[in-house]
Amino acid sequence: MFQLGKTIVSEAIIENDFVCNLSACKGACCIDGDAGAPLTKDETQILEDIYPKVKPFLRQESIAVIEAQGTSITTALGELETPLINGADCAYVIFDEKNTALCAIEEAYNQGEVSWKKPVSCHLYPIRVKEYTEFSAINYDKWEICDDACSLGKELQVPVYKFVKEALIRKFGEDWYAELEKVARTMQ
Template identity: 75%
Template structure:
């Protein structure tokens, strides 16, 4: 671990390799698990604001879950998260044949909204945990991403490079530039 500004960052961001392999995993991260995607408090307002625009992209089951539970919910850990359909997949999940995609991201890709998706989804496989004085930035290993780890290794893409856009979104360009410098020193 090392400190970078007000973050404590795991070396695994440099050591591990990762490139999403959607054709292999079929978006399983959006349908597996027992909780919705973590949301930052300010993202809950965004979710409310964009819902009407995103709604036409969603499945009937997702719409029903959102309209029954809200555009975001409080999870078991007390944090905000996306609602689930019957305790399973994220309510914002849509399917392209057998591959799970994000309805929010589809609206973004079509230029209808300016917000891509929750930052926790954008950052994955990185998880950020907020503490009062700092943010912990860690790699999250999940067996459903084994194909992404294999592809990342084959393409030689470390985690921090794979999620560059999301890290810049979360922490800023200057922070990321400093992260790259630390990564170069770490490699030596």
């Protein structure tokens, strides 16, 4: 672990390789697990605001869940997340013709309907950020459903932090990312 400003960063984001391989995993991270995508308070308001523009991209079961539970939920532990369909699929999941899970929010973004790409936690994956009072902890979330992404990342020689560069800059800024790159160079 090392510190960059008010963040504590796991060296694993530099030491491990990763490139999403949707053709292999079919977007399993959006349909597996027992929790929705983590959200910030600001993101819950964004979801509420953009829902009318995202709704046309959603499946009927997604619309039913969102209209019953809301565009976001608060867990028993007080954490904010996207709602789930039957405890599995993120409510914002859609499927392409190859049955690959995609994000309806990102699809609306790609088609110019909204200016917000998706929750930053999704954009950052496989990095997970845990917010504490004094700092943020940045960790690599190794999940077996992403083994193909790890293999592809290794083949292409793309470390996790480079794969999620845009998302890290979105979350922490250009200067922070430049400092991360300096640390990475000293570790190689």
